Amino acid sequence: MKELKFYGGIGLVMVLAFGAIWMIKKHSGPKMEIAPHSNNSPLFEANDKPMTIFLKAVEAENGRPYNVTAVIRQSKSRYNQMKQAVLAFLHGPRTGKFQVPVPEGMELNEYYFTPSGTAVVDLSTAKIKTESFGFYEEAVFIRGVIEVMAKNFFEVKQVKVLVDGQDAPTLGGHYALGTSDTSAPVTATAGTK
Numbered sequence: 001m002k003e004l005k006f007y008g009g010i011g012l013v014m015v016l017a018f019g020a021i022w023m024i025k026k027h028s029g030p031k032m033e034i035a036p037h038s039n040n041s042p043l044f045e046a047n048d049k050p051m052t053i054f055l056k057a058v059e060a061e062n063g064r065p066y067n068v069t070a071v072i073r074q075s076k077s078r079y080n081q082m083k084q085a086v087l088a089f090l091h092g093p094r095t096g097k098f099q100v101p102v103p104e105g106m107e108l109n110e111y112y113f114t115p116s117g118t119a120v121v122d123l124s125t126a127k128i129k130t131e132s133f134g135f136y137e138e139a140v141f142i143r144g145v146i147e148v149m150a151k152n153f154f155e156v157k158q159v160k161v162l163v164d165g166q167d168a169p170t171l172g173g174h175y176a177l178g179t180s181d182t183s184a185p186v187t188a189t190a191g192t193k
Contacts (some may be wrong), residue, residue, distance in 0.1 A: 042066075043080045044073035051081065053152045054133030055089050056144035057098040060168055065140070065149075068098050082110040084151055089148045101140040103133045109165060119149045122165055 025131045057068045070092060072084035088109055092100030105127030112120040142161065149156045162168070 025087050031051065043084050044075040044193075048073040050074070053085050053088065053094050054148070055100060056140075056147045057092065058101050059139060060097055060099055063140075066098050068093070068100075077154065078153070079111075079113050082113055082119060082149065082156070085148055085152050086111050086145070089144060091165045101137060101144050103128045103141065105129065106141075109162075113155075117155055118160055119153075119156045119158070120162060121145055122162040125163055168177075 051074045052069050053072055055070050057066050058064065059066060070085075070088040070114045071080060072088055075081055075084070087109055089100060090102050090106055092102065094100065094102075094104070105125075107124040107127065109122040109124050111122070114120065145161060146159045149159050
């Protein structure tokens with residue numbers, strides 16, 4: 001009888017251990033599920049209503065951050081609205097008092113939105129002049145992407161920046177990339193106004 005209880009206890013411990021190992025393997029590491037979207041469909045229709053969004057810009061004289069507005073279209077798809085916002089930021093004003101902190105040559109390869117709320121912005125840096133894109137410019141740009149997505153779309157919980165479809169340690173060689181929690185505090189370098 002004691003042997004039966006002993007072996008039953010060992011069996012229970014083994015089942016629990018294997019269950020714990022299975023759960024750890026199943027839930028270890030972030031698995032990004034990218035929702036498929038058709039690249040052939042337009043981002044909006046001609047009769048879609050305008051929608052005002054906020055873009056992160058900097059004052060040309062002193063580099064202080066400001067919010068400026070841009071207009072996109074209220075397409076039927078929230079994904080399409082998000083992609084329009086990324087494009088509006090990348091092609092925002094580069095002259096005048098307030099300018100977007102986007103280096104010339106930065107291009108969008110693709111935009112994805114995962115079921116878990118991660119906005120994935122895949123950028124091409126091939127045409128950027130790296131000598132004009134230092135740590136500060138890179139940090140302000142990344143923070144701008146995060147704020148454009150988080151402040152305009154409540155569904156966005158995290159922002160992930162890829163370089164040519166790949167995880168990269170940096171965008172332009174200076175600022176470490178990774179998935180950013182949009183609720184993280186803003187640093188003094190790339191503050192908000």
